[in-house]
């Protein structure tokens with residue numbers, strides 16, 4: 001059995017009689033079993049030693065602890081790693097030894113105190129933090145609940161509503177807020193942290209400060225009747241926000257058990273439920289997403305070359321439309337000076353207005369001060385020519401999807417920008433080789449595909465051609481991280497990774513309704529599956545103009561994979577363009593609330609007759625499961641093509657692209673992970689059956705056929721699978 005060997009704690013006793021126990025396990029001082037056992041041993045030693053009067057627990061290098069070592073969960077789930085009996089750490093170590101000690105201990109928190117890290121700190125008799133420290137219990141983002149007593153101690157320190165919010169939203173608080181909540185006793189500068197904690201521990205010993213065993217605190221817990229109302233409300237909210245997830249409800253149940261039956265009973269239930277949740281599919285999927293997200297910035301042949309990102313001091317953006325203004329907002333929010341170029345005064349004014357509005361909305365929501373607003377907007381300069389492009393380090397073109405216009409722009413950019421300048425396009429579908437056809441410096445051309453609204457959506461698709469230099473990719477990865485996006489590096493083709501997966505999603509929906517499935521039923525089934533909205537509601541949101549323009553690109557480039565439906569063009573003829581015209585597949589009131597429109601039926605009938613298909617009674621009676629599979633298996637099929645073509649380097653990158661670019665539910669692990677949970681054979685056989693009944697659109701690709709024949713997973717690396725085959 002693997003031991004989870006990693007990390008340790010150290011013990012150092014000062015002349016003042018305070019023992020400092022330091023957690024050491026880079027990079028985030030996570031709590032491996034070795035760290036936890038070493039913590040126990042050092043505690044026991046400190047309690048035994050006569051020269052130790054009190055204890056301070058802290059973390060090395062400015063980080064208290066990022067929580068239990070997540071890399072060990074896989075081993076526990078797979079049975080390769082032995083784990084202590086339930087409650088051993090929460091009860092025997094943290095409650096009986098740390099909290100129950102005859103010597104007081106204080107946690108000195110800088111940097112991170114997350115998950116198990118905060119749980120260790122809460123077992124101490126007091127906590128001191130720095131202002132920038134982050135304290136939280138984010139376990140629910142991994143599909144589990146806190147397992148080291150956090151469900152019992154956090155409510156007793158900050159009250160039920162706040163503790164439930166912090167756990168259910170996986171939302172940490174910073175030092176000052178932690179102080180006002182009562183989670184920490186004082187906030188001090190980092191250089192005073194340990195000395196203050198030492199003194200605090202001695203003060204507790206000498207009764208100058210209270211000696212608090214948090215588990216038995218009751219003053220912050222609401223009376224039972226009120227508590228029950230809080231739990232009821234929290235359950236209703238959790239069910240509304242994530243109807244497919246059970247672990248938020250389990251978390252509330254466990255907190256309630258402690259309030260109703262006492263904290264020891266609460267600890268017992270926490271331990272049992274933690275074990276169960278750790279083995280759930282939701283936890284496995286969310287863990288996969290955690291690591292996949294961190295893996296996207298590791299690109300073989302690019303990030304392993306030892307290249308350091310160059311400093312980008314100034315960025316120019318071409319086009320101040322929805323995308324350009326969103327990108328400009330994202331950049332100035334991260335302190336990049338930006339030049340926004342438009343073709344005339346009117347458009348320029350409108351573009352700058354959009355950026356201002358994006359920032360103003362933050363001010364309105366209390367997320368930005370007026371002072372910060374002024375400072376941020378001052379980083380934006382509007383221009384009408386290329387004069388000021390001579391010293392920019394990166395240009396992002398964000399004009400309309402018109403090939404010849406983009407070709408002209410890139411040829412111009414080469415003339416006006418310095419030779420080191422990165423030439424990026426925000427195209428969502430057009431092949432970059434086409435865009436750069438009239439340029440010489442093709443190594444500088446790269447795709448920077450943002451998703452709308454660009455200052456909000458978390459994904460950045462970085463598109464490389466065969467000629468894009470690794471340096472340019474490293475630079476863009478760095479910028480992506482600085483503007484808080486998750487970058488995914490993909491190869492060049494029409495639609496790249498995200499839009500190639502989106503295309504069959506919409507197409508399958510058209511096929512279904514033309515054959516008789518109710519369109520609102522399709523949207524309902526897909527939202528129940530966990531997508532933020534169904535394909536028809538999405539088409540309304542994106543707008544029919546964009547849908548037709550991108551659709552044309554696909555039809556031209558992948559004719560054999562296309563289901564040719566006329567629904568959208570027919571509806572557009574009727575002056576429907578989606579949500580902007582308040583009429584699309586839905587009707588929209590002035591508050592943008594969507595309601596079904598019975599008139600849409602007639603457009604579907606017309607499209608049906610143009611496609612030459614008849615209503616099939618089977619389609620009118622499809623179960624929700626069938627709808628989900630008929631919509632998503634073509635997406636899986638396309639993801640397989642994208643993977644097999646090398647457009648995505650790793651299947652996990654497609655998982656992230658689907659979660660962050662399409663809204664695929666993270667708790668299903670992303671498109672490829674989800675597909676593997678169903679099995680390549682099953683998906684292949686269903687697609688094969690539908691393709692014989694309903695046409696080429698469903699035809700499984702060679703990659704899928706091959707993997708299904710061998711019973712291989714879809715996510716296995718292409719080379720590895722090849723060698724297996």
Ligand SMILES: C[C@H](O)CC(=O)SCCNC(=O)CCNC(=O)[C@H](O)C(C)(C)COP(=O)(O)OP(=O)(O)OC[C@H]1O[C@@H](n2cnc3c(N)ncnc32)[C@H](O)[C@@H]1OP(=O)(O)O
Nearest residue numbers: 028030066067068069070071114115116138146147148294
């Ligand atoms: C029983 C208990 O209740 C159960 C638990 O404690 S479960 C764990 C609860 N803790 C968490 O959920 C925190 C998870 N981590 C994070 O949110 C973020 O990593 C962070 C805020 C700590 C740091 O973020 P950031 O500075 O952006 O760095 P990030 O790239 O995410 O992480 C740095 C490295 O630390 C690793 N890491 C982060 N947290 C870790 C953890 N808890 N265990 C093991 N490794 C961890 C990351 O995988 C990454 O490794 P890599 O360099 O090999 O890719």
